[in-house]
Amino acid sequence: MLTMALELALFSALCWLLSHAVRSYAIKAQVVDIPGERSSHSQITPRGGGLAIVICACLLAIYLAQQDPSMTAWLIAIFFPASALGLFSFVDDHRPLSRRLRMLVHMSCATLFLYLLPTTSSLQIASFNIAINSLWALPFSLIAISWLINLYNFMDGIDGIAASEAICLLLGLQIIITANGAGFDQILMGLAAVISGFLFINWAPAKVFMGDIGSCFLGLVLAAIACYCSDRYHISLWSAIILLTTFIYDASWTLLYRILSKQAWNEPHRSHSYQILSRRWESHGKVVCAMLAVNTFWLLPLAMLANHYPAWGAAIFILACLPFATIGHKLKAGHKTQL
DSSP states (O other), X not given: OHHHHHHXXXXXXXXXXXXXXXXXXXXXXXXXXXXXXXXXXXXXXXXXXXHHHHHHHHHHHHHHHHHOGGGHHHHXXXXXXXXXXXXXXXXXXXXXXXXXXXXXXXXXXXXXXXXXXXXXXXXXXXXXEEEXXXXXXXXXXXXXXXXXXXXXXXXXXXXXHHHHHHHHHHHHHHHHHHHTTOOOOHHHHHHHHHHHHHHHHHSSSOSSOOHHHXXXXXXXXXXXXXXXXXHHHOOOHHHHHHHTHHHHHHHHHHHHHHHHTTOOTTSOXXXXXXXXXXXXXXXXXXXXXXXXXXXXXXXXXXXXXXXXXXXXXXXXXXXXXXXXXXXXXXXXXXXXXXX
């Protein structure tokens, strides 16, 4: 236990140091976010700090593969496609690329992940088990994973929120695994340690933003982690989906409302619920802390319940969404008036 704690501390410290180094590079290279009318920030801030997460995650994968060669196939499936996506997104951070090219790369990396899956992961709906990489389910799986990548990018709009959500999912899954009688998982704990190192410099007021490289990388990694936990520990995929409800609902509802109200849905905006709250409360930190509380005291118990009753996972997910539906309605998320 002591050895593992020291290893986690080392990876966290390494990511913290690399985050500072990437920040210095971003300042010199003028890779910065300049506040605008639809920005949630008021200071010019360097971006692309997620590069530190990608580097440390790859080092973690190499280290764990040496410690336990039997994990190599899963480590490649989790981190190789996500790293390829991250590096592409790093280019996008420097010079914005076309939406079509971004979507093509997102879909390609999602396809690569499904191809590299060591085993079949299934999503249970009522009495049916749907293999996510089966031929007939493949198009739906690609759309779902690509949407997770994009929504994670959409939701990375205030200080610390994307890193905090990722840590919540990883530790939430670890709690469920522990409740089932297993020990600490080195991939989950190691990745949480890496992201926490970045969070020290990304917490409000952020000294560096994650950028597309970090948000897109995490979007794909978290999808892969859900499949990994499903295979290795028999954790229901619904549990991971429920733990991500904060991001899934806010991004999905806001986008749907903007499409239905015939807005330019693919243009920058700040009408997500979390963005509206950050303006009303005049604080990014308060919003993230509120999200952490909701994730801990509402979503985590429901995720544990869904793992115990996987056939009811879809119904439990709908239940998990209800508070967010109320919040989104009251805040008028997606409305033109919130731009």
